[in-house]
Amino acid sequence: MKSFKGILFIIIIMCSSALLWYFATPNETISVINKLSHMIAGLAITGFFLVFLLSTRMKFIERWFHGLEHVYVTHKYLAILSLGLVILHGQLQDMVPDWDEVRETHLTELAKDFGELAQNGFIALILIALFAKFLKYEHWRIIHRLLLIPYAFGLYHAYFSSRYDLLQPTPLGIFTASTATIGFMSALYMLTMYQDMRFKHTGKITGIRKIASSAVELELTLDKKLPYRNGQFIFLKIFQEGLEKASHPFSISGGDEQKIFITIKALGDFTKKVNALIQLNTSVAIEGPYGHLNFEAGNQQQLWVAGGVGITPFLSYLKSTPSNQDIELFYTYRGQDDAIHKDFLHDFAKNNPHFKVNFIDTTQMDRLSFEHYMVPADTSIFMCGPKKMVKRFAKQFKTHNRDADLNVEAFKFR
Known part of the structure; x- marks a missing residue:
């Protein structure tokens, strides 16, 4: 089960930005290439506003995306898209005709320099963040917070080098001011207040x-x-x-x-x-x-799949008020050291006729696969484990069970 509210929200915001820039009137006549460059820059600013908003872990955002793992994936690709738009904007600006060049003043020179700093800063920090597996979590988290600096430079560049008057209360001006304020405050909140408030x-x-x-x-x-x-x-x-x-x-x-x-x-x-x-x-x-694994809302017939420490959310349900739902669990792990709470699961299955568990030790058995597994009708599937495992099994289930009620929680959060 997935919610598309989050994706719809992003599409609406990005399309609104593109339309507002397209129909806005510049201060003076500019070339088509310059107009396109401004629109691309506006989309980049809007994209980074969304990146910072998604990073706040607000509960309504988690609900819209049906889980933080979906929020983080969207956050990652939005950052990459926004960085690409920033680079494209810079390339287009180099193609603007001489007659269309902005008249240099102290503010515009400074804005141009800040634009270059913003672009270089975004490139450096986002590239580092993409190689998160080589970083300690604490260092990765600090790098994310530092994105506020190039974002601030980019906003200054947008306001003081633009051929559109963004300080006027036009639809474009109001939209830009609103998204810039929310984006900046979201980043500032995560940098200074999140740890104390949440x-x-x-x-x-x-x-x-x-x-x-x-x-x-x-x-x-x-x-x-x-x-x-x-x-x-x-x-x-x-x-x-x-x-x-x-x-x-x-x-x-x-x-x-x-x-x-x-x-x-x-x-x-x-x-x-x-x-x-x-x-x-x-x-x-x-x-x-x-998290959005909701076993109580599932069907009477349930199929559970857990990998390694991914067994923990299932334990919470089994240890709570006894249920008469019919549950079959596939628990896959690599070696006995990876099999946690195995004794509890074995005893629970022995004492509960509605619960069946299958232990798959991949050091002793073939790797678990649902390639040719036919899910019984009206069965809810719940999975938790490493992202690669969950993604592989989800694809296998969907191959023969296109309408399967699939509920997943993946590990990867950066």
């Missing part, structure tokens, strides 16, 4: 349980209840010396709102340090919950 739920680590050689389950006792739905995840900050202070996403694997459980698998630098160093009574802060 992490309202605080508490301590009151339990630590080693569930595998490379996985640990934490019990978090909060100062006030955190309402959540089974299958959702949170962003967690751990305030302990030696651990990165940036927030990281983790699925809720159980709890009662006042006390919640999360499972952390040693997959990267941060999670490896948590597994090795985490201590009792460490202070934590939480933002969320997020």
